[in-house]
Amino acid sequence: MLRHSASSGADGETKDADRPLTREGRALAKSVATRVDDAGWTPDLTLCSNSRRSKETLEIMRDEVNEAFGTKGRVMYLGSLYHYASLDGVMRQHLSECVVKQTTAGDGADGEEGDVVECEIVTDARTIMAVGHNKGMEEAASEYCGRDVRLQVATAALLERARGEGDTWASAMADAGSWTLVAVATPEGIIQI
Template identity: 35%
Template structure:
């Protein structure tokens, strides 16, 4: 099983009247998203399921990734409000990611992309692989673990049992 924990691309602070949830990508962020799409494609880490925060910047990051990766245009995608809110709660994100994956993923799905926000995404990646990681904007932790189902994979790998293949950077 392969899990991609991707932090959204760089967002714009130009319009200070926007709520945090509504902030769009910056020009740099749009470039980052295109770059990370190319790298995921080059490595063959193409998700069969996408679970994504419903914030503007994560939606825009995903739109750009899909535009640059035609294989993802028809991939099942769920936008989750909780991926925005839980990311700010210390210690809850890894468990929430597990719960949402086990809710939405069929057992024949091998690769899943979960896209969200720091601090939670960095913390979740660190918990899953058992060492401190840093996820800057548009960085992706590429994680692997074994199991016949996603439920079994999370149960057997537990905290610290996922193998970090790479921190992918734009």
Template identity: 55%
Template sequence: MLRHGEAMMSNANEKDADRALTRDGRARARETARAASERGWIPDVTLCSASRRSRETLEVMGEADAAFGAVGRTMYLGSLYHFASLDGQYRTHLAECVAREIGILAACPPEEAACAKVPDARTIMAVGHNKGMEEAATELCGEEVRLLPATAALLEREVDADATWADVLSEGKGKWTLVAVATPDGLVANATSS
């Protein structure tokens, strides 16, 4: 679960979804990417909000490690922007997106190597906005998770071999473990606030 980097202030001539990252937001996203990459937090698949600041966050992270935002393994979804502001609905919507988008990526022609491992994806990264990101992470692990700009929470869970992503994301609260939080300043182990 990754919250986008710090964005420019809104102005009357621009839609909120079109706000760009600040210079500091770009730098901090790059540092978070390094902290995550050094620890092997590399996604098999990424679901990213279609907002400009989310796309730019992923783009900057990709400059630090090409695995972030890899072509054929990244989907940009406008709904991740819209659902972030709805109380208590982000986790359910994220589960629906994962079920739908993993199927779309898995349907790539077999000769496209970028799609080869998608059906067996073990790590999915969601890039988006608060309050939805914090709510979803908190619901999944059953403890408060605080996501500041350009901060990523690694959640993990043991599952049965026949479990699907939709199954494990839609099941009740507290089934996941918060492993750590990656910030631009490094890793905070078992952090519930940073």
């Protein structure tokens, strides 16, 4: 779970979804990319909000660590991750549905309005990164692991779940509260939990 990096404030002329990263935000994205890459948190599939600040965060991270984040065909930009982030109590369920759809053969990537659907179905995904916004990202991470998770800008939380025999992404994502918060990556370093 990754919260986008620092972006410009609302100026009355720019739509919220179109706000770019600041100079500081670009530097923070580079730093957190290095921390996450050094820790080996390379995703097999990335689900990213289609807001400008989320896309820029992912692009900067990819450029910083030689495309480790965002392998072609394994990134999906979703307008819904932007919209659902502001709604109370729905982000975890929506994110779970997105993960299942993108990891289950035959389901296809239909997408919703505002989605950029060029992502293949990734049935072999073991690590998935979600890039988005608060309050939804914190809320979803907290629900998955059953404890309070705080995500400042350019901060990632690594959640793990033991894999049982016959486990699928559908069963894993439906099993809220069974995930473990392992560590948090900030631009300054990794905090083991």
